[in-house]
Amino acid sequence: xxxxxxxxxxxxxxxxxxxxxxxxxxxxxxxxxxxxxxxxxxxxxxxxxxxxxxxxxxxxxxxxxxxxxxxxxxxxxxxxxxxxxxxxxxxxxxxxxxxxxxxxxxxxxxxxxxxxxxxxxxxxxxxxxxxxxxxxxxxxxxxxxxxxxxxxxxxxxxxxxxxxxxxxxxxxxxxxxxxxxxxxxxxxxxxxxxxxxxxxxxxxxxxxxxxxxxxxxxxxxxxxxxxxxxxxxxxxxxxxxxxxxxxxxxxxxxxxxxxxxxx
Numbered sequence: 001x002x003x004x005x006x007x008x009x010x011x012x013x014x015x016x017x018x019x020x021x022x023x024x025x026x027x028x029x030x031x032x033x034x035x036x037x038x039x040x041x042x043x044x045x046x047x048x049x050x051x052x053x054x055x056x057x058x059x060x061x062x063x064x065x066x067x068x069x070x071x072x073x074x075x076x077x078x079x080x081x082x083x084x085x086x087x088x089x090x091x092x093x094x095x096x097x098x099x100x101x102x103x104x105x106x107x108x109x110x111x112x113x114x115x116x117x118x119x120x121x122x123x124x125x126x127x128x129x130x131x132x133x134x135x136x137x138x139x140x141x142x143x144x145x146x147x148x149x150x151x152x153x154x155x156x157x158x159x160x161x162x163x164x165x166x167x168x169x170x171x172x173x174x175x176x177x178x179x180x181x182x183x184x185x186x187x188x189x190x191x192x193x194x195x196x197x198x199x200x201x202x203x204x205x206x207x208x209x210x211x212x213x214x215x216x217x218x219x220x221x222x223x224x225x226x227x228x229x230x231x232x233x234x235x236x237x238x239x240x241x242x243x244x245x246x247x248x249x250x251x252x253x254x255x256x257x258x259x260x261x262x263x
């Protein structure tokens with residue numbers, strides 16, 4: 001009898017330990033399940049608020065034109081940072097209206113309003129990142145001398161005014177609509193001259209740059225593009241405000257920009 005009572009007590013003790021152990025395991029399982037759920041929830045990407053700024057809206061532009069519009073290093077896409085807002089606005093309008101043709105630009109601006117394009121232009125005009133040093137070129141001294149002559153003095157025999165007559169004495173542009181010519185790659189400059197000369201780039205009539213390009217030879221275009229691309233940019237480079245300056249050629253886009261800024 002004593003043996004049976006001892007066995008019963010042992011069984012009860014084991015059974016109690018078993019039930020206590022199961023309760024502990026259930027608690028541990030619940031705790032692990034809760035921890036796993038919390039970990040999984042914290043691992044989910046949290047929604048981020050994107051700032052509604054013009055810098056954010058124009059983020060696609062920097063893929064070609066570089067951060068802040070400072071230009072990429074491929075030597076073709078131009079710097080748009082710091083250009084006069086009137087000039088940038090005119091170019092966006094020209095792409096939208098078909099006077100300039102570059103599929104990516106046309107696609108991006110084709111459905112944008114005048115006000116939105118103006119806001120884009122003002123944003124990039126307000127950016128002033130530093131300029132990189134000019135890229136080294138293999139150009140003959142004679143070619144550079146011809147380019148310098150065209151930029152600073154022009155060519156009376158060919159009826160070609162100097163670049164400084166419109167783009168400012170320092171070639172940094174003239175507000176509100178004439179861009180600076182420094183800090184631009186030779187390939188871009190010669191490409192735009194070629195587009196005007198071949199009739200694939202247009203501006204508001206009268207199109208002064210198209211008229212000028214037809215008076216330049218291919219050699220002259222190469223020379224002036226090379227010389228301009230080799231000039232260092234002044235540290236304080238900015239377009240001068242001279243909306244009343246008399247230009248050697250009548251330019252429709254300049255007239256439009258001047259009219260737009262009049263009080």
